[in-house]
Amino acid sequence: MKINFIPLDYDYKTIGNKTYMLIYGKTSEGKTCCVIDKAVNFFYILNAENPEKMIKNIEKISQVKKAEITEKNYLEKPERAIKVFCEYNQMQEIARKIELLDKNTETRERDINQITRYILEKKIKPLVWYEIEGNIISDNELNGLANSLDVDLVIELEKIKELKEQIDFKPKILAFDIEAEEFEIGKGEILMISLVSDNIKKVLTWKYCKKAEEYVECFKNEAEMIEKFADYIKKINPDIITGYYSDGFDLPYLRVRAEKNKIDLKLGKDGSRILFSRGNLINARIKGLVHIDLLKFIETVYSQYLQSETLSLNEVSKELLGESKLEIDHNKKSGERNEEEWKDFFSYNLQDSILTYKLFQKFWPDFLEFAHIVQEPLFQLTRYGMSHLVENYIIHNLERFNEIAEKRPIHEEIAERREREKYEGAFVLQPSPGLYENLAVFDFTSYWPSIIVTYNLSLSTFLGEKKQLDSFEVPVAGKKYYFSNKTGFFSSMLKEIIILRKKYKEEYKKDEDPIKKARSNAYKLLANASYGYQGFFGARYYCPEASASATSISRDFTKKIIETINKKDYEVIYSDTDSIAFKLNKHTKQEALNFLKKLNSELPGIMELELEDFYKRGIWVTKRTGEFGAKKKYALVNFQDKIKIRGFETVRRDWCFLAREVQNNILKMILNSGKHEKALEYIKEIIKKIKQREIDKKELIIRTQLKKPLAEYKSISPHVIAAQKIKERGEPIDIGMLISYFIAETQEKKKLVREKVKLPDEKGEYNIDYYLNNQILPAVENIFQVFNINIKEIVEGKKQKKLGEF
């Protein structure tokens, strides 16, 4: 039979002694389908002294299916490699035996997992439509496999062809969220579970059942509720199940409670349980049903574009959907809630799933495009960090270069790499503090990728520290690194990525299709991460020499451009890595643009400078100590009156809201008018209010993230004390939490700030001295210093003046 099929999830099983792939997906008629195919697996042997002879010995090893010589490249060099075919589960043992045959040989690609290998070889890529021909598998074939799978159709693959006309695919989504009595995994009962899918909104519960809303379904106990939850999943039969931090909370919690209630929670389409990975970062996999935890993907791919100060469901929803979580009192135990409060609790629980569902829809184009570009299945893809995304992109594109993949570093290598000294990074120009008018900012487009491409910087093109034929040198830290003139695959791929990014960005400009935006964005992220990837200890294509060369070249370029700009009677004020801010002086904007063109005509390769914007005004301040200008701190206003603030306390979440707000207002006043008088009146007013205790405590809460376990802190800072206090109350403390506190007045004179820490709901008055001298004044004094105004003297100084008068 012939069907149109789109793969969603990949699995493999050993039946008899053969490995079979199980590709779960959908047909164009909306049926769930599992395509069965024999798996492919092999690895390579390099450096064999006599490959022909060695093949004979390899073929004697039991379980080796076939060994052949292939002409491949390994790190650009031609190799006569031996390709050894075997079952995936035999591979490590066979590879070890082969290594014993000849100690000079090395194995490669035995660290490519079965799913990736299959996608590479059979080209059945995730989320791409195929026309598939094959036979329906009968119940008595393959150990009754077909019978054990909970899908509409099980087909053994015979022929496959990518559909020329791809069909729009909208997966069926089920979002869910649980509420439990206790925060600690499995400690308390699960009180309710909400589910949201197309036309379905449900809250399942058992603890409180009086007069609930229509969407609430009540059961006699926790066990029945959990069972019904599993039933609903089966009945709704979604393609994807999604939650927010469901890897780390909802599913682990469900597992423990199911075990406690002696329920076998078999949600996998092959009848398997939820599979939890071991290790630090737990993930929860359900075979045949793609589980996506939105939080993980947002962290790696989206957080850099978000303004939100935390990645909580509430803040992310507010920013991306314009909707919030509902509010309830989390401190109450079940028994303490009245009817109204239970109702609120149910709608709170439902709202979480609604938000998760909507966020999923928002991110769907990104999932889809990353899957197409990186060619890895959704489950894996959504959990990858940036390095994995880059690396998998590379692996799935090596074939065009006939390259054998480099191996993943082993434990010792990683340890060694992590100990390497840092290489010198980018150049940052120390600004002269001041208020400047009429500025322009130029920056290099995709600076790191364009340097890597233009100068061919990568592991396979790195030739060492000695001059060689057809090479060029890069000076790094008193040494010279040589790279090949012949373009390597890393640079080639990166160049393609940059070109594709440009293409889809322009297409998106013409037609604002979210898919095009997602595609352009995926390429952009891959390009930007490729520089960091080469310096990352876990990378297959780790090459700190390439990274160090890239930064060395970057410093040269930036400094040279600065020099050229200054020579033309412009005046460079500031520069950080790839951007240069300068005064136009007597030049017009058009002249600056012409100048930009000229600069570009002299740049090599794909390197390019562009106008970031023209600015009406900009302010740079001194460092807190010393009279030098502070780097990475400035504020600009463009000719559309849009303000851009970088580095100032305004944008730092570990300062109290008042300090941030006041500084923000002052920067705005100064940038908009070019004068300080209004700002000075304003700050005097604020200071007066603080002294008269007219400030709401809410404005004075300081929030700092807890980045490691409490016990590991060598230095006990205020937020550690605050966290201890929370712990003493019996409330949960978790790494990554934002700890809120304020600094209070104390009875006795206490020296350390931490001795004055109080939690937001603790009784106590705010410490006037602290908020004045450690929050508000530090946030504004450097700004006034630009106008030669010493704000501290003005605040305290009136007394001094009076003293002086006598």
Next chain:
DNA sequence: GGATAGCTGTTACC
């Protein structure tokens, strides 16, 4: 016991 250099820790910029 106070001053302070240096360290730890967080958060930003690019």
Next chain:
DNA sequence: ACCGGTAACAGCTATCC
């Protein structure tokens, strides 16, 4: 541990006299 280095800054800690 899960892409890199540069930088500002607070507040603690060790060390000095």
